[in-house]
Amino acid sequence: MHYLYQRKMKSKIIKVLVVFSLLLFWLPSTASQAKEKPILGVSTVYEKSIKTVDLAVYVQSDEKIAGGSFDITYDSSLLTVYDSSVAVGDALSGFMMNSKNGATGGKVSVAFANDTGLMVNGTVLAFKGRISKAGSTINLDFDNVQFYGEDGKKIEVTIVDGAIKPFGGKETIHGEKVNSSKPWTIELSTAYNRASLNEHTVSVKNSSGKLVDIVIMKVSNTKFTVKPKGNYARGTYTLEITEQLLSASGEKLKEPVQYSFTVQ
Numbered sequence: 001m002h003y004l005y006q007r008k009m010k011s012k013i014i015k016v017l018v019v020f021s022l023l024l025f026w027l028p029s030t031a032s033q034a035k036e037k038p039i040l041g042v043s044t045v046y047e048k049s050i051k052t053v054d055l056a057v058y059v060q061s062d063e064k065i066a067g068g069s070f071d072i073t074y075d076s077s078l079l080t081v082y083d084s085s086v087a088v089g090d091a092l093s094g095f096m097m098n099s100k101n102g103a104t105g106g107k108v109s110v111a112f113a114n115d116t117g118l119m120v121n122g123t124v125l126a127f128k129g130r131i132s133k134a135g136s137t138i139n140l141d142f143d144n145v146q147f148y149g150e151d152g153k154k155i156e157v158t159i160v161d162g163a164i165k166p167f168g169g170k171e172t173i174h175g176e177k178v179n180s181s182k183p184w185t186i187e188l189s190t191a192y193n194r195a196s197l198n199e200h201t202v203s204v205k206n207s208s209g210k211l212v213d214i215v216i217m218k219v220s221n222t223k224f225t226v227k228p229k230g231n232y233a234r235g236t237y238t239l240e241i242t243e244q245l246l247s248a249s250g251e252k253l254k255e256p257v258q259y260s261f262t263v264q
Helices: 020-027 029-033
Strands: 003-007 014-018 039-042 052-062 065-073 080-083 097-101 109-119 122-133 137-150 156-162 161-163 170-173 184-187 201-204 215-222 223-228 235-241 255-264
Touching: 020 109, 039 137, 052 065, 109 122, 201 215, 201 223
Parallel strands: 014 184, 039 156, 170 255
Antiparallel strands: 003 014, 039 052, 052 122, 065 109, 065 137, 080 122, 097 109, 137 161, 184 223, 201 235, 215 223, 235 255
């Protein structure tokens, strides 16, 4: 696993070459053309201190979903989830029925249903949790996952478990200041899973750790761009790519990436 950052003086584009694995590197590019299953994922947060963190469960799907349910499990001795913070996300707002069970015994549960199938893309559950032990790795795992189409048949989904843990990936600092509308181009050495490319796997944070509104645009099956919705204010930012960005065959990145830059 390796990363190569290369600065082009004329275009001022940063290329991030990410190798998922040697096996994937050898796969033909046509692998990315296969129909991708809907993705059910829970965010990974890189944090080593005792503090409260925001967590989200998301769905990205190109097919209509009429109902489903799932549990998120975690070690309650390492993470305290605030029951009052558990909320159904906007992506489920169109369903006739949606419900959640608050944090009980290291588990949060969600169920939703509708009389017709709906497109579901975005956050389906949000909650806050407080890390109880500094430096610990807290796995956030899915259990009892069931999704159904409007014909009543079960929909197969790609499950992407998450975690709260110290950052252990590649950290790089861009050496020159950039303008306030700076776009970044990320190029991978093999095709990525398009459904896994979203604001939960690729993000930009300011120096206080607050998320910045960004636009992620797919350029090709190996390339995408990231830019702010408006303009960055002056200051330092970090572009983060978690290991939940999947390859076309469903493998996670071996290492996450944090790329820091300063806006003039």
